[in-house]
Amino acid sequence: MQILQDKKIVLGMSGGIAAYKIPELVRRLKDQGADVRVVMTEGAKAFITPLTLQAVSGNAVADSLLDTQAELAMGHIELAKWADLIIIAPATADIIARITAGMANDLLSTICLATSAPIALAPAMNQQMWHATATQTNITTLTERNIKIWGPGSGEQACGDIGLGRMLNVDELVSLSHDFFCDKYLQGQHWVITAGPTREAIDPVRYISNHSSGKMGYAIAHAAIRAGAKVTLISGPVNISAPVGCQLISVISAEDMHQQALKFAPESTTFIACAAVADYRVANIASQKIKKTNDAMHLELVKNHDIVADVACLPNKPFMVGFAAETQNIEAYARGKLVRKNLDLIAANDVAKSGQGFNSDDNALMLYSAIDKTEIPLANKQIVAQKLVSLINQHYLAKQI
Incomplete structure (x- = not known):
C-alpha cells in the first residue's frame, strides 16, 4: 500500500504567484492515494480558478467562511476535524503572520485555528520579505508551536530577485508529505x-x-x-x-x-x-x-x-x-x-x-x-x-x- 493511501489532506492556498504549481501538486498527491480537499483564500483566486482545483482534486473547493450552504453543516469545523494533515502552499508572508497571530478572518485561517491536525507551511515570497525580522520571528514562533516549515527554496524569483523565498518544487512537497506519514523507526538515531x-x-x-x-x-x-x-x-x-x-x-x-x-x-x-x-x-x-x-x-x-x-x-x-x-x-x-x-x-x-x-x-x-x-x-x-x-x-x- 502507498504511504499516502486514504490520507486526508487539506491543501490551503494563499495568494502568491507559486499558486500555478498547485494543480500539479494536487494531482501528484492524489496519484499517491491521498484524498485532497482544497481551501482557497480570496487572493489565491486571483491566480487560479476554483474550477481548476475542483477538476484535479475531484472535490468541491471551499473558499468562503460565509458560504451559507457549507456552514449549514459547520463546514469549517468539519474540514478542521476531517484532515490528517493541513498543507498551506503557497504560504505567503500574510497568511504566515495571520496564523501566528491566531486570526480567523477567512476560511483558511479559521480552519488552522480550529484543527488539531498537524499543519505544514510551504513559504513563498520575495527574498527580502522572507528575511524580514517580522517574518523570521513568526517562523520561529510557529516552529516552537510544532508547525512544520517546508522550505523555502532558493533561486530566481518572479520579481527578478535571487535568494531564499521560492516555494519548494512539487516533487519536494510530495516527498515531504510522504515522509510525514512514514514510520519514524529511526527516531533518535x-x-x-x-x-x-x-x-x-x-x-x-x-x-x-x-x-x-x-x-x-x-x-x-x-x-x-x-x-x-x-x-x-x-x-x-x-x-x-x-x-x-x-x-x-x-x-x-x-x-x-x-x-x-x-x-x-x-x-x-x-x-x-x-x-x-x-x-x-x-x-x-x-x-x-x-x-x-x-x-x-x-x-x-x-x-x-x-x-x-x-x-x-x-x-x-x-x-x-x-x-x-x-x-x-x-x-x-x-x-x-x-x-x-x-x-x-x-x-x-x-x-x-x-x-x-x-x-x-x-x-x-x-x-x-x-x-x-x-x-x-x-x-x-x-x-x-x-x-x-x-x-x-x-x-x-x-x-x-
Whole structure:
C-alpha cells in the first residue's frame, strides 16, 4: 500500500504567484492515494480558478467562511476535524503572520485555528520579505508551536530577485508529505553518510576521479531522513540536490572527506561509507597548469587515508556499514573487506553489470554480516535504499541487545 493511501489532506492556498504549481501538486498527491480537499483564500483566486482545483482534486473547493450552504453543516469545523494533515502552499508572508497571530478572518485561517491536525507551511515570497525580522520571528514562533516549515527554496524569483523565498518544487512537497506519514523507526538515531566521488588534483585544472554519481548515497540519506533519523551527508562533487532535511557537508578530496568523517562520526549512531573515495592522490600537485610537452607524463601517487578503517578504530565507534563496488569475486572481496576494516555490515554491488551501479538509477546489493547475507534485488535506487536502511536498522538493534 502507498504511504499516502486514504490520507486526508487539506491543501490551503494563499495568494502568491507559486499558486500555478498547485494543480500539479494536487494531482501528484492524489496519484499517491491521498484524498485532497482544497481551501482557497480570496487572493489565491486571483491566480487560479476554483474550477481548476475542483477538476484535479475531484472535490468541491471551499473558499468562503460565509458560504451559507457549507456552514449549514459547520463546514469549517468539519474540514478542521476531517484532515490528517493541513498543507498551506503557497504560504505567503500574510497568511504566515495571520496564523501566528491566531486570526480567523477567512476560511483558511479559521480552519488552522480550529484543527488539531498537524499543519505544514510551504513559504513563498520575495527574498527580502522572507528575511524580514517580522517574518523570521513568526517562523520561529510557529516552529516552537510544532508547525512544520517546508522550505523555502532558493533561486530566481518572479520579481527578478535571487535568494531564499521560492516555494519548494512539487516533487519536494510530495516527498515531504510522504515522509510525514512514514514510520519514524529511526527516531533518535544520527546517521552519517558519505556519498559521491572524490577529486584528487593534478594541477589547478585537472584531477583524478571516478564515475560515482552519488545517487545511491543520496538515496540512503533520503530513506534515513524519511524514517526519522538525523542525517549528516558528507558528499563529494555531484550534480544532484541533497535531500531536504539533511545536514550537507560538501567536500572535494579524499583528505577533505577524511577530516569531516572523523569530525562527525563520533557523534553518530550509524556510519554509512557509500562514497567512492580515491585510494590514491598525487604526491606533488602542480601550482600551475602542466603544459603538454612530452608524449608521456608520469605522476607519483601516494595512498590516501582509509576513511572507513579509521572511523572503525574510534574508541566508541558507530555501527559501521561499508560498500564494496566490485567487478568480480563479489562475495570473497566483500567479506574480506568486512573483516579487514572491522565493519558490522558491508553492501556489495557488481558494477560490471550494465544497468546498475555507477551513474545508473537502478542498483542491486548483497548485504553481508559476519554470519549471514541478504539479497536486495535490482530496483530503483530509492527502493533499494529503503530496503537497505530497514535491514541496517534490524542489525543495529540486534547488536544493542
